[in-house]
Amino acid sequence: MKVTELAKSLGTTADTVRYYTRLGLLKPAKSVNGYKSYSNKDVSRLKFILSARNLGFSVADIKQILNESEDGKSACPLVRSLIKERLEETEKQFQAMLALRGKMSSALSQWEEMEDKAPTANMVCHLIENFEKIKKA
Template identity: 35%
Template sequence: MNISDVAKRTGLPVKTIRYYEDIGLIAPARSGNGYRSFSDSDIHKLAFLGRARSLGFGIDACRGLLRLYNDKSRASADVKKLAQEHLAEIDQKLSELHQMRDTLSHLIETCAGNDRPDCPILADLASEC
């Protein structure tokens, strides 16, 4: 199967598929003329990677997940640990986003939003931490 067919089937952009090959996440066979030839296994790996990336896993984590997926003697505890670490990262990001939102909301509330030049939003942005 060629790369454009694989892209349609997996929902991944061709550029992403090429990138995954460049960084060694997949290794499709090459025909005599140099074209990629994707196997069902390659398509499955790409779909797996697409799903993992949609859950926010980074490239290194995806590499680890693929390694665990391919290791039939793996312990599910290892997979769970990786997922728990990622969830902790998501929770940290959410906390940071909530803090940013609260700060920005407060600054917006304190700004009169009138024709006067003084603005608490700009004053806060200009203040040294």
């Protein structure tokens, strides 16, 4: 199986497959012409990787998980502990985005009824530079 073939069969891109290959997550044999040749085992591994990415695991996480399972150990405890970490991070980022979204949309509406001003020596754009001050208005 060639790289594009594998990628398409699982709904991803050749670049993604190549990336995982570079990291050693997939281990294709080298075919005669130097092209990479992927096995059925690579197919299941890639399937796993894509599922895990979809659940918010980082590629580094996945590498760790695959290593664990290659030693014959159950990766389940590691998986549970990693997702706890990732979920906490996601929660933090989520709250940050929530706040940012609020700020941005309040700025947008505030700015709609404000006039344009030319820059001055110590003011680039009064919309931005006065935003925090009049936010409560």
